[in-house]
Amino acid sequence: MRLVIRQDYDAVSEHMAAYIRDRINEFNPTPEKPFVLGLPTGSSPVGVYKNLVKYYQNGELSFKNVVTFNMDEDHPESYHSFMWHHLFKHVDILPQNVHILNGNAENLDDECKKFEEKMxxxxGVELFLGGIGPDGHIAFNEPGSSLSSRTRVKTLAYDTILANSRFFDNDISKVPRMALTVGVGTVMDAREVAIIITGAHKAPALAKCIEEGVNHMWTVSAIQLHPKALIVCDEDATLELHVKTVKYFKSIEHVVNDLIGAENVGLQGNVLY
Incomplete structure (x- = not known):
């Protein structure tokens, strides 16, 4: 697992967006071999999407041969609108390459099964981008979710319903009680998992993920078992980490940049010589 620490939310967003840009460009996708990207909704990725749009507008990135799968859906309109508003309508992605779970499907279990089959x-997914909740849940895999879970219908915890009320005029009565979500196992099947964690309110979750063992009560901790896992966090999110932990990961970046040379290290941390 790699942990990259940046000053604040804006710096985290810029770093993660640049990483995704470089991964797509390095992959050099084609219609026959597209770059398959898993995407989240919520407040965490908004800054990343803003930067990705900027890269597209500057001619640094194209989504023409990118296929996307969204992590979850808890309302027939909200997350579709969110993704088109923040990203899709601003770039050259082909509408048929966008995949979002359909909360209006006649058979929701069948919808979840088909979603897995499409991936x-x-x-398979090349890179799954994710954010987490303060309780360490990834997608809607809340505490207690199986770490081998697949895309499914999930009952939401009260704290998640409360957090999502910001998308419904802060009226908790309007927030759906259930959602469609990819499973922890679905995310772990991706060839790379990249997580954004910002804010002091998510510091306990980062500490559980980095310094403690894999635990289904903190589902993001499953990425400890992934061979290519990246977390980009801000300084506030490190507040619950031990000082030696923070120093360790910062020293790794120092070695890469100043001793080995960033030009000699690949995007995923592999030494090029």
């Missing part, structure tokens, strides 16, 4: 049909 496999594209050869």
């Amino acid at each position: 496999k049909a594209f050869g």
